[in-house]
Amino acid sequence: MTDRRSVAVVLFDGFELLDVFGPVELLAAAPELFELRFLGPTRDLVRSSQGIAVTVTDAYSDAAPADIVLVPGGIGTRRLAEDPGFLDWLRTFGLSASLVTSVCTGSGLLAAAGLLDGRRATSNKLAFDWSASRSDRVDWQRQARWVEDGDRWTSSGVAAGMDMTAALIRHLHGDEVADRITTHVELEVQRDPARDPFALVHRSATAAPTAD
Amino acid sequence: MTDRRSVAVVLFDGFELLDVFGPVELLAAAPELFELRFLGPTRDLVRSSQGIAVTVTDAYSDAAPADIVLVPGGIGTRRLAEDPGFLDWLRTFGLSASLVTSVCTGSGLLAAAGLLDGRRATSNKLAFDWSASRSDRVDWQRQARWVEDGDRWTSSGVAAGMDMTAALIRHLHGDEVADRITTHVELEVQRDPARDPFALVHRSATAAPTAD
Numbered sequence: 001m002t003d004r005r006s007v008a009v010v011l012f013d014g015f016e017l018l019d020v021f022g023p024v025e026l027l028a029a030a031p032e033l034f035e036l037r038f039l040g041p042t043r044d045l046v047r048s049s050q051g052i053a054v055t056v057t058d059a060y061s062d063a064a065p066a067d068i069v070l071v072p073g074g075i076g077t078r079r080l081a082e083d084p085g086f087l088d089w090l091r092t093f094g095l096s097a098s099l100v101t102s103v104c105t106g107s108g109l110l111a112a113a114g115l116l117d118g119r120r121a122t123s124n125k126l127a128f129d130w131s132a133s134r135s136d137r138v139d140w141q142r143q144a145r146w147v148e149d150g151d152r153w154t155s156s157g158v159a160a161g162m163d164m165t166a167a168l169i170r171h172l173h174g175d176e177v178a179d180r181i182t183t184h185v186e187l188e189v190q191r192d193p194a195r196d197p198f199a200l201v202h203r204s205a206t207a208a209p210t211a212d
Numbered sequence: 213m214t215d216r217r218s219v220a221v222v223l224f225d226g227f228e229l230l231d232v233f234g235p236v237e238l239l240a241a242a243p244e245l246f247e248l249r250f251l252g253p254t255r256d257l258v259r260s261s262q263g264i265a266v267t268v269t270d271a272y273s274d275a276a277p278a279d280i281v282l283v284p285g286g287i288g289t290r291r292l293a294e295d296p297g298f299l300d301w302l303r304t305f306g307l308s309a310s311l312v313t314s315v316c317t318g319s320g321l322l323a324a325a326g327l328l329d330g331r332r333a334t335s336n337k338l339a340f341d342w343s344a345s346r347s348d349r350v351d352w353q354r355q356a357r358w359v360e361d362g363d364r365w366t367s368s369g370v371a372a373g374m375d376m377t378a379a380l381i382r383h384l385h386g387d388e389v390a391d392r393i394t395t396h397v398e399l400e401v402q403r404d405p406a407r408d409p410f411a412l413v414h415r416s417a418t419a420a421p422t423a424d
Binding site: 016017018020021022024025028036038045049050051052053054055124125126156157158159160162183184185186187188190197198201 | 228229230232233234236237240248250257261262263264265266267336337338368369370371372374395396397398399400402409410413
């Protein structure tokens with residue numbers, strides 16, 4: 001059981017459902033390898049961008065250090081990127097982890113917390129400019145399904161989080177485990193992080209206020 | 213606004229997270245077209261197969277008829293397939309809808325409720341035999357990403373629900389709407405319902421008790 005890692009999923013009001021539950025579906029398929037924790041501002045329910053609310057296991061302030069941190073996107077990131085208290089906590093919590101990951105505009109929060117300084121990173125393509133504007137100390141990659149830079153993994157928008165998570169499982173536990181999990185959930189994963197059909201679609205798009 | 217449809221997502225303890233939140237992510241991206249309701253046995257929280265619990269909007273017994281019904285899979289289906297009270301309610305609720313859909317072993321529940329009599333349908337590939345054994349009045353399709361048979365749409369396991377939902381949105385609202393939504397969530401959908409790489413993988417697998 002020494003291979004088992006704790007994964008802290010950082011929830012907040014206005015998190016994007018699939019940013020969270022795509023990766024969680026994959027990680028939870030191997031409970032012998034990953035122990036999932038769901039963190040919120042308090043122990044109260046946290047409301048998704050789509051309205052449905054979910055339970056948390058720990059308040060931010062009570063959460064034990066985790067091996068892996070996962071920060072999703074969602075409209076709630078806009079508010080948190082201006083919240084010094086949250087960013088201070090996220091920075092400290094992230095620095096204590098072995099791996100810090102994000103989906104979608106979650107990388108905007110990592111950037112604002114200083115957790116991507118000097119790293120390559122990507123984000124949601126529709127809201128790319130918003131994420132990129134959170135920090136000029138990040139080497140932002142406009143065309144990437146996901147970006148791995150050492151102990152920082154960031155994915156593109158929403159569904160890209162599943163490809164990144166499958167790649168992360170493959171990186172940590174090898175082909176057999178990754179293939180077993182993706183077959184179990186009947187997910188055809190994209191394995192090339194550089195392949196990003198959505199980068200071109202959104203190339204001329206400016207950050208839309210309602211993008212996630 | 214006459215095009216707006218109500219979608220009732222039937223939740224139960226032991227529902228599979230991605231079966232629900234993949235399709236919901238897509239449908240919720242067009243709130244002008246789909247009004248989502250989340251139904252549970254009561255108004256209390258409903259616990260997923262993965263542990264995290266979610267809020268519901270209506271108890272089964274209080275739910276207004278919906279245009280579209282979505283039944284997910286998950287380990288909780290095993291118990292419900294033997295619950296005459298639930299199956300009676302599901303049958304009545306489904307018969308009042310314009311479209312009845314399922315993801316994964318949700319089709320086992322539809323079959324047990326008699327909602328797939330005389331129809332072609334598919335299910336999760338790992339637990340296919342379990343679903344198929346719920347009714348011999350269904351023309352079960354062992355190889356299919358999803359199956360559309362009139363007002364009954366059933367998908368294969370977990371992630372296949374997103375492909376089916378994208379196809380359903382395309383069917384109801386056309387290419388422009390479907391492409392806008394899938395681009396928004398950066399999902400590369402599979403558009404061929406007959407393409408099913410997971411059918412072969414699981415061809416010799418028997419229904420595993422822990423499969424969803």
